[in-house]
Amino acid sequence: xxxxxxxxxxxxxxxxxxxxxxxxxxxxxxxxxxxxxxxxxxxxxxxxxxxxxxxxxxxxxxxxxxxxxxxxxxxxxxxxxxxxxxxxxxxxxxxxxxxxxxxxxxxxxxxxxxxxxxxxxxxxxxxxxxxxxxxxxxxxxxxxxxxxxxxxxxxxxxxxxxxxxxxxxxxxxxxxxxxx
Numbered sequence: 001x002x003x004x005x006x007x008x009x010x011x012x013x014x015x016x017x018x019x020x021x022x023x024x025x026x027x028x029x030x031x032x033x034x035x036x037x038x039x040x041x042x043x044x045x046x047x048x049x050x051x052x053x054x055x056x057x058x059x060x061x062x063x064x065x066x067x068x069x070x071x072x073x074x075x076x077x078x079x080x081x082x083x084x085x086x087x088x089x090x091x092x093x094x095x096x097x098x099x100x101x102x103x104x105x106x107x108x109x110x111x112x113x114x115x116x117x118x119x120x121x122x123x124x125x126x127x128x129x130x131x132x133x134x135x136x137x138x139x140x141x142x143x144x145x146x147x148x149x150x151x152x153x154x155x156x157x158x159x160x161x162x163x164x165x166x167x168x169x170x171x172x173x174x175x176x177x178x179x180x
Contacts, residue, residue, distance in 0.1 A: 021070055022036060022067055022070055022071075022148065022151075022152075025064060025066060025067055027064045027067070029148075029149050029152035029153055029156070030062070030149065031062060031063055031064040031067070032063075032064050032067045032148060032149075032152055033063075033067075033144075033145045033146075033148035033149035033152060034058065034061045034062060034063030034064070034067075034145065035054075035058055035063035035064035035065060035066065035067025035068040035070075035071060036063075036067045036068065036070065036071035036144050036145070036148045037063070037071065037141035037142065037144050037145035037148070038053075038054045038057035038058045038061065038063050038068040038071065038141070039054045039067070039068040039069060039070065039071025039072035039073070039074075039075060039076070040071050040072070040075045040076075040137070040140050040141050040144045041053075041054070041057060041137035041138065041140070041141040042054040042057065042068075042072050042076070042137070043071075043072055043075045043076025043080070043081075043084055043137075044076075044084050044085075044087075044088050044132075044133035044134075044136050044137040044140070045088075045129075045130065045133045045137070046085050046088065046126060046129040046130065046133065047126070047130075050072045050076055051068075051069060051072060054068040054069065054071070054072050055068065067148075071144065075140075075144070084136075085129060087132070087136055088128075088129045088130075088132040088133040088136055089125070089128050089129045089132060090132065091128075091131075091132030091133075091135060091136055092127070092128025092129055092130070092131040092132030092133075093128050093132070094132075095128075095131050095132060095135075096127070096128055096131060
């Protein structure tokens with residue numbers, strides 16, 4: 001639990017680790033980017049089942065399932081869930097502006113959460129969160145698709161260039177060869 005809240009080395013090292021894990025996947029740039037975006041999209045939903053949602057979406061858009069799991073874990077974690085779900089709820093309230101009270105959560109939200117009354121939680125809490133999760137998930141999913149696709153393309157071009165340089169160096173007995 002401690003490493004979720006504060007990583008052993010640093011947050012930048014954890015970000016670097018996740019990005020390297022994603023960049024080194026053996027799949028097309030589209031499949032990896034689609035998988036990451038599916039994981040990000042699924043992270044906005046309040047009822048859990050993020051991996052199930054991401055897996056179904058991956059199947060629909062031909063994404064990579066491992067990338068979806070990494071995207072869901074990286075984007076949807078205990079640190080970000082309050083922000084994601086709060087944003088989903090507020091967006092849902094904006095979309096359903098005429099059906100909800102204007103200020104704050106329902107009065108007896110704590111009691112409803114304690115008894116886990118799904119029927120009583122649906123209209124004031126879950127419905128706006130689910131409706132708000134869709135546009136936010138789509139926007140962030142498209143953003144992360146673009147970032148991941150671009151990153152995969154750049155990473156693979158650099159890797160190919162390094163491999164070509166090593167192969168050329170090996171062919172010439174380990175000495176530097178001037179560029180032609």
